[in-house]
Amino acid sequence: EAGVTQFPSHSVIEKGQTVTLRCDPISGHDNLYWYRRVMGKEIKFLLHFVKESKQDESGMPNNRFLAERTGGTYSTLKVQPAELEDSGVYFCASSQRQKNSPLHFGNGTRLTVT
């Protein structure tokens, strides 16, 4: 079974530019989550999709962040325009619909904004 895959693995952009991160969850997983770890801080929740619907987006830091999951398969997270404080590792995770199904994380995208 293929795991959660994220692309790119690394991205270096300048302040003010736009970056789009992609996540392919495990096939058949209805739940998809985005998390972020800023350097020196703990991993923090950003948002949660159930299929194509946003279940909870209360962790999104501001309106420069836009997440989509059209068709309920892969998801994208766009940052526009990027700021220095957006640097960090962005993790995607997916899980099955059943309650208490464990989360499977992708390898993450390391974003550096200069």
Next chain:
Amino acid sequence: RKEVEQDPGPFNVPEGATVAFNCTYSNSASQSFFWYRQDCRKEPKLLMSVYSSGNEDGRFTAQLNRASQYISLLIRDSKLSDSATYLCVVNGRGSTLGRLYFGRGTQLTVWP
């Protein structure tokens, strides 16, 4: 106050040693508790769930004290391969399982 607090370590122990990690959480309504392991520059991976009665998985034992809002992880007979960062994780009140709150992690290095 942070949702989950952990001693960041680092813990440096010889092979074969027993090591214990502790964690406290602030939300008394949390219902699910976990220990995750994260290797350097890798993704977090579920090590074990933590149940109220305590549970064991091989060399790993997890304990939960709801009254004190305290979680522990005990590793016996440490191996070199146990070197990693251990993350204490809980879910929040009323939230889906997926909205997890992570501690900063406790770094463990096992030396030969």
